[in-house]
């Protein structure tokens with residue numbers, strides 16, 4: 400059974416922006432980074448998964464249960480991007496509310512996080528710094544035994560130590576059982592590189608694809624050639640050619656090199672690409688309307 404299944408999901412946000420159609424299947428045991436430019440609909444998608452925002456068409460299922468249903472909320476923990484809503488509570492009050500709402504609440508785990516993250520229990524959340532607030536809400540979400548953890552830009556605003564802690568906590572969350580899944584929105588190539596298995600790329604509300612991170616890093620290369628004018632558009636794996644510096648970008652290094660060799664085109668040098676560069680190239684392709692998969 401998939402952890403998350405989204406079929407033909409659509410939501411009209413305003414007259415200029417329709418989110419979707421989005422389709423995806425996320426298997427248990429994966430850490431997936433949701434990546435897309437500002438305003439692509441990532442936060443709205445999280446809210447729709449939680450049933451906080453209604454979708455117009457299609458379906459969202461978490462472990463076969465429809466979005467927003469009580470059973471689904473029990474299995475899913477969610478850290479929103481904006482934390483202001485519950486700001487008037489103290490950490491202790493918010494923890495007590497969660498303790499009442501969720502039978503799987505663990506006070507022992509919660510106390511461990513309070514110590515570890517250094518969160519004051521009796522201070523109002525909206526009086527805490529942004530980073531401490533984020534740690535507080537993370538502590539609340541991690542104190543339950545959910546199977547799906549939705550994190551909307553969890554690293555934003557965390558100091559270096561906090562980022563390292565969050566890496567560790569995501570790894571520990573995944574180790575709780577083989578059915579754990581994390582979906583997190585991010586704009587940082589470094590975080591994605593450190594922690595994600597898959598990258599779910601969206602652009603202006605549209606689904607571009609789900610890519611295996613290691614596969615992208617292994618197969619994408621920048622290649623400098625002696626005669627870049629000889630490169631034909633049908634070269635296998637070719638993404639783009641930069642005539643100015645005589646290089647090309649390929650999404651399938653071995654196929655491209657084999658084809659260049661057959662055609663007698665001399666390769667001067669190849670270089671691995673940074674994940675951020677790869678994702679930027681994928682987005683550029685999408686903007687030009689050129690399909691990649």
Ligand SMILES: Nc1ncnc2c1ncn2[C@@H]1O[C@H](COP(=O)(O)OP(=O)(O)OP(=O)(O)O)[C@@H](O)[C@H]1O
Nearest residue numbers: 412413416435436437438439440441442443444480
């Ligand atoms: N409360 C709201 N009312 C009206 N429109 C909204 C609301 N929240 C978001 N939108 C619109 O929905 C679209 C998607 O916004 P959303 O916040 O989901 O994108 P995002 O990918 O999370 O962006 P970012 O990376 O900047 O956080 C945008 O066009 C935004 O203007």
